[in-house]
Structures are given as C-alpha cells and as structure tokens.
Amino acid sequence: MTTILNNRYQIINTLGSGGFGETFLAEDTYMPSRRRCVIKQLKPISNNPQMYQLIQERFAREAAILEELGRGNSQIPDLFAYFSEGGQFYLVQEYIAGETLTKLVQNQGNLSENVVKDILVKILPVLGYVHSKKIVHRDIKPENIIIRSSDSLPVLIDFGAVKEAMGTVVNSQGNSTASIVVGTPGFMPSEQAAGRPLYSSDLFSLGLTAIYLLTGKTPQQLTSDPHTGEVLWQQFAPQVSQILANILTKAVMSHPRDRYPSAQAMLQALQSPIPVTPIAPTIPLASPVPETEETLVVSPAGRQQQAQPVSPVQLPVSNNQNNSLLFGSLIAGGIIGASVVIGYALTRDPEPNTVISSTENSPAPTNSSHVTSSTNSDRDTLTTPPDNSSNVNTANPNNPLVNQPNNPNTGNPAKSLAKPSPKQALQDYYAIINQEDYQTSWSKFTTNFQNNSQVHPQGYQSYTGWWTTVDFVDIEDVRLVAEGVEVAEVDARLRYYLKSGRVSNPNLVRFRLVWDENTNQWLIDGAKSSQ
Known part of the structure; x- marks a missing residue:
C-alpha cells in the first residue's frame, strides 16, 4: 500500500530509524518533476496532550531556523516544508544525492590524510556559519556528513535542535524544559552529555569524525590515557603527519578550554601548517570498519536550563x-x-x-x-x-x-x-x-x-x-x-x-x-x- 503524507508526499522507502522517529525518501506529488525529498518524522517523548501545543511551537521555531540555515549556505539542505499529522511532526528537506562519510569509509577503506584535510577545510566554514547564528549542531558524526555527488562538497545534515524540541516537558516548577540530550555516544563530549553544549563541542565531534576517517575506528574502539582521560588514537594512524595529528588531538581534548575556540581557528591551523616528520608506527592498523553509533536520547543529570555559547569579548x-x-x-x-x-x-x-x-x-x-x-x-x-x-x-x-x-x-x-x-x-x-x-x-x-x-x-x-x-x-x-x-x-x-x-x-x-x-x-x- 502506498503511503501519502500530508496528502502530498509519496513515500518511496525508509532511509533510517532511531529514537526520534524515522527518515523517508519521498516524492513531492505536487511538483511536475515529482521532486525527491527527505522527510523526517519526529515523535514527541511525552504523550501528554497539554504538552502538544508547546512542542508544536518549539518545533515551528526550530523549523524556521533550519530554513534560514539552508537558505544561507549551500552545504546545508534546504527546508521545503514542515507539518504535523497524527500527533507526529514532519520536516520536508532537500534530498542530497551522495554518500555519507560512514559509507565512504566502508566502501573505500580508511581515507588518506589529504582527503581528510580537504573534507575538514570544506566543512569547517559551514560549521562556522552555523555557529555565527548561535546554533550548536550537537550531532556531528560520519553519518551526518554527506559528500554530495554533484560537486564533491561535504553537506551537513540532521541538526539536533529539532530533535530536542521533541523532548520538551514541564518541570516541577511549571517551566518548560528539554528532558533529553541530543548526541551520539562517543562523538559527543562530556559537557554536551551534561546538557551544556558549546561551539567547541561540535569541533570535538568533528575531530573524532576525522579520526574515524583516518583509522576506521569509532570512539569506543579507541583507547584513552589512564591519567588524563585524553583520547589516544595516533597509534592507529601511523601514516598521519604530526601536524594534522596535533590539530585533531587539540580538537578532541576533554576540556573545552583546551580545544580550538572556534571553527575559524581550527580552519586556520589546517591552512597554515609547517612540514613535520610523521610519527613512527607503533601498532599495525588492521580492523574491520564498523558502523557509527546512532544518535542517543538521554536525560541530563540535574539540568535546569540550556546553556548558551558566549561569543569572545x-x-x-x-x-x-x-x-x-x-x-x-x-x-x-x-x-x-x-x-x-x-x-x-x-x-x-x-x-x-x-x-x-x-x-x-x-x-x-x-x-x-x-x-x-x-x-x-x-x-x-x-x-x-x-x-x-x-x-x-x-x-x-x-x-x-x-x-x-x-x-x-x-x-x-x-x-x-x-x-x-x-x-x-x-x-x-x-x-x-x-x-x-x-x-x-x-x-x-x-x-x-x-x-x-x-x-x-x-x-x-x-x-x-x-x-x-x-x-x-x-x-x-x-x-x-x-x-x-x-x-x-x-x-x-x-x-x-x-x-x-x-x-x-x-x-x-x-x-x-x-x-x-x-x-x-x-x-x-x-x-x-x-x-
């Protein structure tokens, strides 16, 4: 049986599913070309009818932000429409023909240093643009970056703010609050897991994404320093130059103050390095390429209010x-x-x-x-x-x-x-x-x-x-x-x-x-x- 959403969008197949809902590939039957689009179905966490209106308002606000982001940057999908139906919420977005970074590694194996640097140099300005709008993506991972077939540019998808709106509840004081934290285990830093994402939280996730491209290993497969807790990954990529290794290590430092303060700062480091002899290999690289983790829905401990990033003074x-x-x-x-x-x-x-x-x-x-x-x-x-x-x-x-x-x-x-x-x-x-x-x-x-x-x-x-x-x-x-x-x-x-x-x-x-x-x-x- 053919499924039609909003009396307009015909579902072709299911692209994925997770804790927030499902994602479909669909055709717009109102368009002469039957333009393909991606429809994200979002399910509210609460079944309380009194919360529905509040969630709907937050959903509309976040959809407006997605529309602005898509219009302002060609490496962010356009938002075509949004609607609610049957107690659930839907986003209709531009379909990006291409391959996620996860699929790219699975199909081609670990990527070379030059390819990874090229991806970083092309995605960091997009992230800088997002941050300039005072938005933290919150779910950067290989699965959420697509290399577009038409121009080979990386496209940033699946922003976390709309998902967070689905977790809106009323606390004991009668104030609305987000009851969930958006992010993927391993790829999100500790401050984000505590419900306080920063701009550098996205850089942390992007750094681990780059490490995955170089090593084929998810964060859970990497080791950490038992004294400092810092990620140890270079032994899995002995071919990487010390310059890029230093940049990625700085990006994934556990404390935000030790990371790059902005996407521009990280981009600057990538664009003006000096040659350094690569480190000697210590551990041979031999492991199958795993799937990256699904986005997690968790409740922050003791969270009262979403912290906002502060611009430099x-x-x-x-x-x-x-x-x-x-x-x-x-x-x-x-x-x-x-x-x-x-x-x-x-x-x-x-x-x-x-x-x-x-x-x-x-x-x-x-x-x-x-x-x-x-x-x-x-x-x-x-x-x-x-x-x-x-x-x-x-x-x-x-x-x-x-x-x-x-x-x-x-x-x-x-x-x-x-x-x-x-x-x-x-x-x-x-x-x-x-x-x-x-x-x-x-x-x-x-x-x-x-x-x-x-x-x-x-x-x-x-x-x-x-x-x-x-x-x-x-x-x-x-x-x-x-x-x-x-x-x-x-x-x-x-x-x-x-x-x-x-x-x-x-x-x-x-x-x-x-x-x-x-x-x-x-x-x-x-x-x-x-x-």
Missing part, C-alpha cells in the same frame, strides 16, 4: 612605543612582553611595502629605501624589496624550502635568494607556536633575545608562562619590510585569542630577524610596536 590592546620592544599590550589586565607578539600567523602574500622605520636603536637611514642594523659590525644593509613580488620567496607546504648555506667565496648579493624568505620564517615560527611546541619556538630566538631580562625576566619560564594562556595568535597581515644578507625586518598585524575566550584588538608589530649561518635559518632578534 573584544578587548582593547594598548601600544607603547617608548621602548624598542613591545611592552604595552594589555590583555586581561596583564602586561605582555615582546615574546607575546610571536604567535600564530596566516599565510597571506601581501604586496611588498616600503620601510616604515628602522629598529629604535638603529642609526637613522640615509634614505627611505634603506635601514641599517646596529648589531652587526659590518653594518649589513637592509634593502626594501622591489615591487616585483616574485623576488620574495614563498614556501609551498607540499614542497618546503630548504635552507642553503651562504657561499663565502662570492660577494654577490644574490646569494640571499637561496635562503628562505624572512616572512616565511616568521610564519613557520607561528605554526610551531600553534602546535604548542614551545621548546622549538624558543630556539627560533637569538641568544641575545632569549637573554633579554626585560622581555624574559625568568628566561624560558616567562616565555612559556605567557603562551600557556594563549590559544593562538592570528596574524591578519604579514609584510616583508626590508631584507639584507644577514638582517631583515617584517611587519605583522596580530590578534590574540586567549584560552579564556577573550580576543584582543589587532596590533601592528615590527620584527627584526638575523641570519644564523650555523643553523642556516632566520632567527628573531627583537620586536616592537609600529603603531
């Missing part, structure tokens, strides 16, 4: 140019030294700029296109890069630059072309900071800068004491100001994202770098505010 950052180093940046009431300005950067390619000024202790330049160094006995000349940007080396993440030693037998200034760009050296430094590898980043300072007691009163301890409070630093612009054989200057515009959730205003900083022939690399020798 913009904090002013003051500048102080009375010192050649950057001492005046104020964040959360603390004074930040010059080491603070060295953080995480975007890999943009801005146009070359003319020299703004030399370092404060340097002699005044004789003309606008040259500045001189006061730390080198040979007074190495810094030359402003020409307008032709092809003379500025830019690193390719897939084909990194290799430092070349200087040729002592020639005085040809062109020998500096064999070096990596100072701008790239600064960007590489930021990527190391972003991975929280502070020992390596500390080694990117000159000895003089490390021993500067005004900047690092307690040496390395001062340096790490600050950085453990910072999630990352976004460099909104980076420009090569001047480059000589042994000295260079780079301008960078910085914005700090603290682990507390606070965000600073951007601040323009000039960095001084010197070439170290012993290690064949540019080292940071100082920094000062340029504003």
Whole structure:
C-alpha cells in the first residue's frame, strides 16, 4: 500500500530509524518533476496532550531556523516544508544525492590524510556559519556528513535542535524544559552529555569524525590515557603527519578550554601548517570498519536550563612605543612582553611595502629605501624589496624550502635568494607556536633575545608562562619590510585569542630577524610596536 503524507508526499522507502522517529525518501506529488525529498518524522517523548501545543511551537521555531540555515549556505539542505499529522511532526528537506562519510569509509577503506584535510577545510566554514547564528549542531558524526555527488562538497545534515524540541516537558516548577540530550555516544563530549553544549563541542565531534576517517575506528574502539582521560588514537594512524595529528588531538581534548575556540581557528591551523616528520608506527592498523553509533536520547543529570555559547569579548590592546620592544599590550589586565607578539600567523602574500622605520636603536637611514642594523659590525644593509613580488620567496607546504648555506667565496648579493624568505620564517615560527611546541619556538630566538631580562625576566619560564594562556595568535597581515644578507625586518598585524575566550584588538608589530649561518635559518632578534 502506498503511503501519502500530508496528502502530498509519496513515500518511496525508509532511509533510517532511531529514537526520534524515522527518515523517508519521498516524492513531492505536487511538483511536475515529482521532486525527491527527505522527510523526517519526529515523535514527541511525552504523550501528554497539554504538552502538544508547546512542542508544536518549539518545533515551528526550530523549523524556521533550519530554513534560514539552508537558505544561507549551500552545504546545508534546504527546508521545503514542515507539518504535523497524527500527533507526529514532519520536516520536508532537500534530498542530497551522495554518500555519507560512514559509507565512504566502508566502501573505500580508511581515507588518506589529504582527503581528510580537504573534507575538514570544506566543512569547517559551514560549521562556522552555523555557529555565527548561535546554533550548536550537537550531532556531528560520519553519518551526518554527506559528500554530495554533484560537486564533491561535504553537506551537513540532521541538526539536533529539532530533535530536542521533541523532548520538551514541564518541570516541577511549571517551566518548560528539554528532558533529553541530543548526541551520539562517543562523538559527543562530556559537557554536551551534561546538557551544556558549546561551539567547541561540535569541533570535538568533528575531530573524532576525522579520526574515524583516518583509522576506521569509532570512539569506543579507541583507547584513552589512564591519567588524563585524553583520547589516544595516533597509534592507529601511523601514516598521519604530526601536524594534522596535533590539530585533531587539540580538537578532541576533554576540556573545552583546551580545544580550538572556534571553527575559524581550527580552519586556520589546517591552512597554515609547517612540514613535520610523521610519527613512527607503533601498532599495525588492521580492523574491520564498523558502523557509527546512532544518535542517543538521554536525560541530563540535574539540568535546569540550556546553556548558551558566549561569543569572545573584544578587548582593547594598548601600544607603547617608548621602548624598542613591545611592552604595552594589555590583555586581561596583564602586561605582555615582546615574546607575546610571536604567535600564530596566516599565510597571506601581501604586496611588498616600503620601510616604515628602522629598529629604535638603529642609526637613522640615509634614505627611505634603506635601514641599517646596529648589531652587526659590518653594518649589513637592509634593502626594501622591489615591487616585483616574485623576488620574495614563498614556501609551498607540499614542497618546503630548504635552507642553503651562504657561499663565502662570492660577494654577490644574490646569494640571499637561496635562503628562505624572512616572512616565511616568521610564519613557520607561528605554526610551531600553534602546535604548542614551545621548546622549538624558543630556539627560533637569538641568544641575545632569549637573554633579554626585560622581555624574559625568568628566561624560558616567562616565555612559556605567557603562551600557556594563549590559544593562538592570528596574524591578519604579514609584510616583508626590508631584507639584507644577514638582517631583515617584517611587519605583522596580530590578534590574540586567549584560552579564556577573550580576543584582543589587532596590533601592528615590527620584527627584526638575523641570519644564523650555523643553523642556516632566520632567527628573531627583537620586536616592537609600529603603531
């Protein structure tokens, strides 16, 4: 017998079923093309007739949000209609022809690092868009991301808020509340299981989804550190680079403050890494690919009210140019030294700029296109890069630059072309900071800068004491100001994202770098505010 819903939608087959209801593939008989669509049937948890009107109102509100999300982003299905019938609620959504990530792994096996990174880079902006609407998805897992056949883009489906509306009840105080928590065991973090989802809860779920794509293992099949409870997964994917491993490990940290604060921050980390040698294999990968778990309906313990994510607070950052180093940046009431300005950067390619000024202790330049160094006995000349940007080396993440030693037998200034760009050296430094590898980043300072007691009163301890409070630093612009054989200057515009959730205003900083022939690399020798 043919089933017709709402006197319009003819059911073709059942796509799935779970605790919230069923999902059908249907045809719209009112459309000349008999357009295919997906119909989600949602069953209220309570059979109380008095609750029906309240659930209907919440259902209508959540449906309106789904409509807005679908209209605003092509990687979210459109909502065509919603209705109630026979005491149950229905959503009519765009049918996405394609393959879920679960099916993709089952059919093709574990995915390569490049494929997984590509999926993440394409889905994170969608998640950022959802969060910008103050919505937490709450049920990200391989089954809820479809690779669309028409353009190979990942599409985010099955938002959890509508499901939560089905669990609306009245508590003992007479107030309406959600009696269920939406999510899938293993893929949802502890704060979500307690009924307090955050934006970073979605990033946690997405991180575990990526780990599933790389390893073929669901969260329940992974191990955890017995001391910290953190997920241990890299032994199941020994081929993955340490950079991607670090990014995913950060995304799935158990405490929200240790994760990326936003989808944009995670996307930024993926788009500006530096090459790192992959870790050695420890455990061979050999296991069948399991199905991912169904979405769970659970009751939160002691839940009174749904917590709302809080957007970062913009904090002013003051500048102080009375010192050649950057001492005046104020964040959360603390004074930040010059080491603070060295953080995480975007890999943009801005146009070359003319020299703004030399370092404060340097002699005044004789003309606008040259500045001189006061730390080198040979007074190495810094030359402003020409307008032709092809003379500025830019690193390719897939084909990194290799430092070349200087040729002592020639005085040809062109020998500096064999070096990596100072701008790239600064960007590489930021990527190391972003991975929280502070020992390596500390080694990117000159000895003089490390021993500067005004900047690092307690040496390395001062340096790490600050950085453990910072999630990352976004460099909104980076420009090569001047480059000589042994000295260079780079301008960078910085914005700090603290682990507390606070965000600073951007601040323009000039960095001084010197070439170290012993290690064949540019080292940071100082920094000062340029504003």
